[in-house]
Amino acid sequence: METMLxxxxxxxxxxxxxxxxxISFEVKKGEIMALLGPNGAGKSTTxxxxxxxxxxxxxxxxxxxxxxxxxPRNKIGYLPEERGLYKNVKVMDILLYLAELKDYPLDRAxxxxxxxxxxxxxxxxxxxxxxELSKGMGQKVQFIAAILHEPELLxxxxxxxxxxPVSQELFKNEIRGLAQNxxxxxxxxxxxxxxxxxxxxxxxxxxxxxxxxxxxxxxxKQYANFKxxxxxxxxxxxxxxxxxxxxxxxxxxxxxxxxxxxxxxxxWLKNLPVQLDVQELSIDRISLHEIFIDIAxxxxxxxxEESLDA
Amino acid sequence: MRNTKxxxxxxIKRNMKNKTFLIGLFISPILFLAFYLIPDLFNNxxxxxxxxxxxxxDQLGVYENLEMTVDQAGAEWELQPTDSSEERAExxxxxxxxxxxxxxxxxxxxxxxxxxxQSEEISPVFINEVQLLGAPLQAMQIEELGLTPEEASVIAxxxxxxxxxAAANAETEMGTGMDxxxxxxxxxxxxxxxxxxxIVFTGMAIFQSASxxxxxxxxxxxxxxxxxxxxxxxKIIGYFVLGIIQVLVFIVLVLxxxxxxxxxxxxxxxxxxxxxxxxxxxILGYLLFAALFVGIGATxxxxxxxxxxxxxxMMLPFTAxxxxxxxxSDPSGIWAQIGSYIPxxxxxxxxxxxxxxxxxxWIEIIIALAILIVSVWVFMxxxxxxxxxxxxxxxxxxxxxxxxRWIRA
Numbered sequence: 026m027e028t029m030l031x032x033x034x035x036x037x038x039x040x041x042x043x044x045x046x047x048i049s050f051e052v053k054k055g056e057i058m059a060l061l062g063p064n065g066a067g068k069s070t071t072x073x074x075x076x077x078x079x080x081x082x083x084x085x086x087x088x089x090x091x092x093x094x095x096x097p098r099n100k101i102g103y104l105p106e107e108r109g110l111y112k113n114v115k116v117m118d119i120l121l122y123l124a125e126l127k128d129y130p131l132d133r134a135x136x137x138x139x140x141x142x143x144x145x146x147x148x149x150x151x152x153x154x155x156x157e158l159s160k161g162m163g164q165k166v167q168f169i170a171a172i173l174h175e176p177e178l179l180x181x182x183x184x185x186x187x188x189x190p191v192s193q194e195l196f197k198n199e200i201r202g203l204a205q206n207x208x209x210x211x212x213x214x215x216x217x218x219x220x221x222x223x224x225x226x227x228x229x230x231x232x233x234x235x236x237x238x239x240x241x242x243x244x245x246k247q248y249a250n251f252k253x254x255x256x257x258x259x260x261x262x263x264x265x266x267x268x269x270x271x272x273x274x275x276x277x278x279x280x281x282x283x284x285x286x287x288x289x290x291x292x293w294l295k296n297l298p299v300q301l302d303v304q305e306l307s308i309d310r311i312s313l314h315e316i317f318i319d320i321a322x323x324x325x326x327x328x329x330e331e332s333l334d335a
Numbered sequence: 336m337r338n339t340k341x342x343x344x345x346x347i348k349r350n351m352k353n354k355t356f357l358i359g360l361f362i363s364p365i366l367f368l369a370f371y372l373i374p375d376l377f378n379n380x381x382x383x384x385x386x387x388x389x390x391x392x393d394q395l396g397v398y399e400n401l402e403m404t405v406d407q408a409g410a411e412w413e414l415q416p417t418d419s420s421e422e423r424a425e426x427x428x429x430x431x432x433x434x435x436x437x438x439x440x441x442x443x444x445x446x447x448x449x450x451x452x453q454s455e456e457i458s459p460v461f462i463n464e465v466q467l468l469g470a471p472l473q474a475m476q477i478e479e480l481g482l483t484p485e486e487a488s489v490i491a492x493x494x495x496x497x498x499x500x501a502a503a504n505a506e507t508e509m510g511t512g513m514d515x516x517x518x519x520x521x522x523x524x525x526x527x528x529x530x531x532x533x534i535v536f537t538g539m540a541i542f543q544s545a546s547x548x549x550x551x552x553x554x555x556x557x558x559x560x561x562x563x564x565x566x567x568x569x570k571i572i573g574y575f576v577l578g579i580i581q582v583l584v585f586i587v588l589v590l591x592x593x594x595x596x597x598x599x600x601x602x603x604x605x606x607x608x609x610x611x612x613x614x615x616x617x618i619l620g621y622l623l624f625a626a627l628f629v630g631i632g633a634t635x636x637x638x639x640x641x642x643x644x645x646x647x648x649m650m651l652p653f654t655a656x657x658x659x660x661x662x663x664s665d666p667s668g669i670w671a672q673i674g675s676y677i678p679x680x681x682x683x684x685x686x687x688x689x690x691x692x693x694x695x696x697w698i699e700i701i702i703a704l705a706i707l708i709v710s711v712w713v714f715m716x717x718x719x720x721x722x723x724x725x726x727x728x729x730x731x732x733x734x735x736x737x738x739x740r741w742i743r744a
Contacts, residue, residue: 073555076555076558078555078558078559095342098559098560098561099560101559103555103556103559104556105555105556107552107555108552108553108555108556109551109552109553110551110553110556111349111547111553112551113353114348114349114352118349118352120344122341122703123556123557123560125341125345126338126341126557126560126561127560167556171556185567201631249468296631
């Protein structure tokens with residue numbers, strides 16, 4: 026797969042504070058690459074450096090393996106985290122202006138704008154003033170503006186924030202469709218469930234540095250161990266004495282047992298002692314969401330922070 | 336440059352579709368016309384109302400002379416000859432308004448006093464106006480005395496006291512300033528001043544446009560397609576064109592009225608080579624203030640939260656007013672020169688001085704222009720630096736300290 030964007034050893038400081046350092050990743054044609062991290066981790070800073078809105082202090086950003094050409098702005102679609110539209114203009118006018126800034130032919134832009142508006146349930150809103158749109162409608166128009174000019178690389182900073190579940194689904198499908206048609210997509214989010222469903226690869230960033238980088242499935246296999254949740258009154262020492270248990274979190278009658286990586290769930294269950302009080306028991310893998318929370322709250326459940334091979 | 340043009344085009348289109356802007360576009364020339372024409376309208380109707388019918392019982396055969404005198408003086412009189420006697424006149428006046436009877440007979444030579452009978456309702460200035468009739472009668476008196484024409488003219492001239500101080504002289508010159516030479520200089524000067532005022536006022540909207548970019552949070556979307564300096568330049572050019580559109584609307588609405596009302600060949604005086612220099616000064620003035628406004632606009636989250644610092648910068652175009660008085664009284668004086676060398680006052684002061692002065696001080700003009708051009712360049716550079724950072728700073732106003740840091744960066 027062709028690499029559309031390569032970030033190498035990116036570093037950026039404000040005053041004396043290092044916001045991001047030593048960030049490296051790639052975004053390839055037709056894939057959805059997720060940039061994850063808690064608030065203030067440096068996601069938007071990384072993206073702003075890619076877009077040329079800020080200038081990196083260290084490292085390099087290369088588009089389509091061509092380090093000499095600057096940013097191919099016409100081929101990039103960008104949905105910033107801080108986003109809005111001019112208030113007192115018509116929807117179609119602003120869409121055409123933004124397409125014009127991307128050098129996209131006007132008649133094609135008009136045609137596509139109408140198509141997309143229809144697709145996003147905004148048919149007939151093209152002549153409506155932006156200030157009359159609801160917040161959700163505004164978000165849709167911004168998304169349309171980002172993809173109207175058929176970008177080869179689409180950068181979406183928190184695209185799902187403020188969307189209702191129906192619109193989220195709509196955005197998700199559209200983003201997937203774009204990736205299938207060969208668009209390279211860099212998506213930043215802190216909504217892990219959505220990312221888990223969509224991303225091909227992910228880059229987890231915390232305090233401006235890399236935590237995890239690799240294909241989603243590998244990350245899950247490597248980091249998402251099994252955990253067993255037991256409802257019932259049990260002694261903590263009993264729980265801790267069970268085989269393959271790395272850590273126990275107990276809260277009144279509920280205990281969560283974090284199991285080691287190599288555990289075989291079926292045989293582990295078979296070997297549970299009879300004196301264990303089990304009202305309810307479930308066993309599943311740690312979700313991306315939990316990994317994320319874990320990292321963000323510095324519990325360091327994950328001891329290994331080395332990267333997987335991308 | 337292509338992106339700059341796109342931004343300029345967008346700013347123009349956006350404003351031309353905006354009702355507030357369109358109303359503003361027409362309201363100022365209409366207000367101007369209203370202020371110009373409405374007093375005129377009232378004046379006319381006033382005069383119509385007080386047009387006085389003056390019956391003249393002329394025993395001396397000077398009626399034609401009187402008619403001429405009244406015509407020349409432009410008094411709103413309707414002169415009519417009559418044979419009515421003084422008693423009959425008094426009776427008739429009881430039922431009349433705005434009417435007077437003047438009796439011209441031998442008494443003019445005997446005592447020099449002629450009786451006038453007026454109705455109760457009459458213009459208060461009538462009794463002053465009626466003194467006009469004294470001149471032709473005095474001429475007759477002098478003739479009666481059999482003096483030589485020279486002697487006659489000496490007497491007729493009378494004695495007048497005149498204020499001889501310099502200021503008064505200047506004022507008289509200004510007063511009689513409708514003379515051709517001054518008009519010739521005034522017309523292009525006033526036009527250039529109108530252009531300057533118009534584009535600077537429209538330019539103030541740049542400030543709002545720049546802060547709107549932040550308020551609407553669209554700056555980052557726009558900046559993903561072009562550079563901050565392209566956006567800034569596009570705005571400056573766009574609002575310049577809008578200012579020119581304002582001037583054109585003004586010309587189309589106001590100029591025909593002025594040409595019709597003022598008895599001066601305005602168009603002939605307007606299109607002279609001097610106009611080019613005056614307009615050049617106006618454009619430099621615009622660029623200077625546009626750079627200021629766009630830079631400051633980018634530092635503000637919202638126009639309503641403007642701090643003192645920002646407010647002070649908005650006032651800079653008006654500092655020229657401080658110099659207007661001194662420059663009027665002495666267009667080549669020290670204040671006029673200082674005003675020409677301070678970039679913020681220089682455009683307005685230069686235009687004012689070049690309008691007042693007969694001989695243009697070319698060396699001063701060239702120095703002033705050089706200062707102005709360098710300032711425009713410097714302020715554009717500074718505005719670019721401020722704009723680049725300020726436009727992406729959401730939710731708060733930049734402090735002067737922060738702005739200073741951006742400039743030094």
